[in-house]
Amino acid sequence: xxxGLKMAVKxxxxxxxxxxxxxxxxxxxxxxxxxxxxxxxxxxxxxxxxSTPGSDPPPPPSCGRKSYCESVADLxxxxxxxxxxxxxIFQDLRIETDFAGSYSSVKRYVRRLGSTMPLPFxxxxxxxxxxxxxxxxxxxxxxxxxxxxRTHVFRITLSHSRKGYGEAIYRETTDGFIRCLENAFxxxxxxxxxxxxxxxxxxxxxxxxxxxxxxxxxxxxxxHYGIAILPTxxxxxxxxxxxxxxxxxxxxxxxxxxxxSSLAELNRFLLYWETTIADTRIHGTTKKQVRSVFEExxxxxxRTLPPDPFPLFEEVRRSVHxxxxxxxxRSYYSVPPEYLGRTVWVRYDxxxxxxxxxxxxxxxxxxxxxxxxxxxxxxxxxxxxxxxVERGAEYLLAKACRIGPEAEGWARAMMAERxxxxxxxxxxxxxxxxxxxxxxxxxxxxxxxxAGLFRLRSLxxxxxxxxxxxxVSFIESHPIIxxxxxxxxxxxxxxxxxx
Numbered sequence: 001x002x003x004g005l006k007m008a009v010k011x012x013x014x015x016x017x018x019x020x021x022x023x024x025x026x027x028x029x030x031x032x033x034x035x036x037x038x039x040x041x042x043x044x045x046x047x048x049x050x051s052t053p054g055s056d057p058p059p060p061p062s063c064g065r066k067s068y069c070e071s072v073a074d075l076x077x078x079x080x081x082x083x084x085x086x087x088x089i090f091q092d093l094r095i096e097t098d099f100a101g102s103y104s105s106v107k108r109y110v111r112r113l114g115s116t117m118p119l120p121f122x123x124x125x126x127x128x129x130x131x132x133x134x135x136x137x138x139x140x141x142x143x144x145x146x147x148x149x150r151t152h153v154f155r156i157t158l159s160h161s162r163k164g165y166g167e168a169i170y171r172e173t174t175d176g177f178i179r180c181l182e183n184a185f186x187x188x189x190x191x192x193x194x195x196x197x198x199x200x201x202x203x204x205x206x207x208x209x210x211x212x213x214x215x216x217x218x219x220x221x222x223x224h225y226g227i228a229i230l231p232t233x234x235x236x237x238x239x240x241x242x243x244x245x246x247x248x249x250x251x252x253x254x255x256x257x258x259x260x261s262s263l264a265e266l267n268r269f270l271l272y273w274e275t276t277i278a279d280t281r282i283h284g285t286t287k288k289q290v291r292s293v294f295e296e297x298x299x300x301x302x303r304t305l306p307p308d309p310f311p312l313f314e315e316v317r318r319s320v321h322x323x324x325x326x327x328x329x330r331s332y333y334s335v336p337p338e339y340l341g342r343t344v345w346v347r348y349d350x351x352x353x354x355x356x357x358x359x360x361x362x363x364x365x366x367x368x369x370x371x372x373x374x375x376x377x378x379x380x381x382x383x384x385x386x387x388x389v390e391r392g393a394e395y396l397l398a399k400a401c402r403i404g405p406e407a408e409g410w411a412r413a414m415m416a417e418r419x420x421x422x423x424x425x426x427x428x429x430x431x432x433x434x435x436x437x438x439x440x441x442x443x444x445x446x447x448x449x450x451a452g453l454f455r456l457r458s459l460x461x462x463x464x465x466x467x468x469x470x471x472v473s474f475i476e477s478h479p480i481i482x483x484x485x486x487x488x489x490x491x492x493x494x495x496x497x498x499x
Contacts, residue, residue: 005032005036009030009032010040012030013026013030013032013036013037016029016030017037017040017041023037023038023041068100068101069101069106072093072097072099075093075096075097076089076093076106076109076110076113077113079092080110080113086103086106086107086110087103089110090103090106090107093106125159125160126159126160127160127301128160128161128297128298128301129160129190129192129193129298129301129302129303130159130160130192130193130194131158131159131160131192131193131194131195131196132156132157132159132192132194132196133156133157133159133195133196133197133240133242133243134154134155134156134181134195134197134198134243135155135197135240135243135244135246136152136153136155136172136200137152137153137155137247137248137250137251138150138152139151139152139153139168139255139266140168140255140258140259140260140266141259141260142259142260142261142262142263142266143259143260143261144261144262144263149170151170151266152168152169152171152172153166153167153168153247153250153251153255153270154166154167154168154169154177154180154184155243155246155247155250156180156243157242157243158188158294158298159196159242160293160297160298161286161290161293161294161298162242162246162283162285162286162290162293163188163279163290163291163294163298164246164250164274164278164290165183165184165187165274166250166254166270166274167180167183167267167270168263168266168267168270169263170263172200172202173202174202174203174215174217175217175312176202177200177202177203177218178217178218178221178312181195181221182309182310185225185305186305188299188302189299189302189305190299190301190302190303190305191225191226191227191302191303191304191305192227192302192303193227193228193303194227194228194229194230195222195227195228195229195230196230196231196232196239196240196243197229197230197231197232198231198232198240199212199231199232199234202215202218203215203218203229203231204231207231209233209234212231214229214231217312217313217315220310221310224306224310225303225305225306225310226303226306227303249278250270250278253273253278254269254273254277254278278290279291279294311349311351311352312349313348313349313354314347314348314349315345315346316328316345317343317344317345317346318343318344318345319342319343319344320335320339320340320341320342320343320344322340322341324380324381325376326344326346326355328346328348328353329348329371330372331368331369331371331372331373331375332373332374332375333346333353333355333364333366333369333374333375334364334366334374334375334376334377334380334381335355335363335364335380336364336379336380337381339357339363343358344356344357344358345358345360348368349368351367351368352365352366352367352368353365353366353367353368353375364377364380393422393423393426396423396426396427396430397411397412397415397426399430400426400430403430403433403438403441404438404441404442404445405442406441406442406446406449407429407438407441407445409446409449410429410445410446410448410449410454410459411426411429411445413449413454414426414429414454417454418454422454425454425455425456428456429456429459432459432460432463436463440463441463444459444462444463444465448462
C-alpha cells in the first residue's frame with residue numbers, strides 16, 4: 001500500500017474531526033494510526049469545542065462538497081421536529097424553495113443531523129411496590145488469610161422510593177443470586193410485584209427481548225414469591241437506569257478505596273452504610289429522603305413474604321438403574337417399576353429428593369440419606385419381587401389362619417417360642433398347604449401343639465402320617481369277603497343261646 005491515504009479516508013477523517021470524535025476513536029474506526037489523525041488535525045482540521053449541557057447545539061454537518069442543505073438547514077430542522085421523514089422533506093424543499101440538491105443529499109443530511117441531535121430519554125416513574133431493579137457490580141478486594149479475592153456486589157433498588165440493599169458474594173451463581181434476593185426481601189419486609197434485571201447468566205439462559213429463557217430454578221423462585229421477572233433488552237443498560245445509578249453510588253460512595261479482611265466484614269459494612277448513609281440521603285431526583293418515602297409510602301404496598309424461604313435445589317437428569325434406583329450425590333433412591341431403564345429429572349436439596357418424569361410430574365419423593373445408602377419405597381417394588389420374609393410375620397400368620405384354627409394356634413405358639421428365626425419356619429409351614437390338605441395340616445398341628453413340638457421337621461412327619469391314616473379305610477363288601485351268616489352254621493349253638 002502506498003504511503004498516501006485514499007481521498008475517501010482523508011475526507012472521513014476530516015468529517016469525524018468536525019463532528020468532535022477523539023483521535024483514538026477515529027483511528028480505531030478507520031484502521032489508521034493515531035499520529036495520522038493528529039497530523040490532519042494540526043493541518044487546520046482540529047476538533048470543535050465540546051458543547052456543554054444547556055449550550056447551543058453544534059452546527060449541522062455538511063452533506064457534501066456542494067452543501068446544498070446548508071442554506072435550508074433551519075427549514076429541515078423544523079420539519080424534522082414535525083416528525084416528517086426524509087422523502088417528504090425533500091418534496092417540500094423542491095416545492096417551497098429553490099433547492100437544487102438531490103434526495104440522497106437530503107437523506108444523508110437528515111441522517112447525520114439525527115446523530116448530532118439525539119432524542120431525550122424518557123424517564124419512567126413507578127407506583128410504590130410495583131418494581132425493583134437488580135444488577136451486579138464489581139466489588140472491592142477481600143484479603144483473607146493472605147489470599148486476595150475479588151468480590152461482586154449485588155444491588156437491588158425499589159424504583160419508587162429508591163430504597164436499596166447491597167450484599168457482596170464471591171461468585172455470581174444462581175444459588176448466590178437467589179439468596180441475595182431473599183435477604184433483600186427480608187430487609188425490605190416484603191416483595192415487589194416486578195423484578196427488572198439485566199441478562200445475568202445466573203438468571204437468564206437465553207437472552208431474548210420478546211421471549212427470554214430463564215433458569216428453571218429462577219422460574220421456581222419467582223413462583224414461590226409470586227413475582228414477575230422481566231429481563232431488559234440485551235445491551236440496553238438505560239432500561240434499568242435506577243439500578244445503574246445505584247451501582248455507581250455504592251462503588252463510589254461506599255466501597256471505593258476500601259479493602260476488607262473477610263466477606264462477612266464487607267457485608268456488615270454495607271448494611272451499616274445502607275442504614276446510616278444511603279437511607280438518610282436526599283435523593284437527587286425525588287428531592288425527598290429515601291427512608292421517609294419508603295417507610296411512609298412504599299413499605300405498606302409490598303407483598304407479604306411467604307412463610308418459608310425458597311428451598312434451594314440442584315437439578316440433574318438421571319437414568320433408572322436395573323435395580324429400580326437412581327443415583328443422586330452418591331446415594332440411591334427408588335422410582336416406580338414402570339420407569340426401569342428410562343431417564344428422569346431429579347431435584348434435590350439438603351432435605352428432600354424429588355423425582356419427575358419428562359412431563360415434570362412428580363413420581364417419587366424421598367428424604368436425603370447418607371452417601372452409599374439406599375432409600376426404597378415399598379410401593380416401588382413389584383409384588384413378584386417381595387419375598388414372604390420381607391412381608392413380615394403378620395402376613396405369614398394371616399396365611400396360616402386361612403388354613404385353620406389348629407394351624408393358626410401352632411403357628412402363633414411357634415413364633416412365641418422361637419422368635420425371629422421362626423419367620424422362616426413359618427414360611428415353610430405355610431408352604432405345606434401346597435402338598436397337604438387343610439385337614440391333615442390341622443390334625444398334625446393339634447398333635448404337635450399338644451406334644452410341644454415346634455420344629456418344622458416334626459410337623460412334616462405328622463402331616464405324612466395323617467395322610468397314611470386317611471388312606472387306610474375299612475371296606476364292607478368284596479368278592480373274597482363272605483357274609484357273617486355263612487359262619488353261623490359252623491357254630492355249635494345259636495347266637496341267642498345262653499350258656
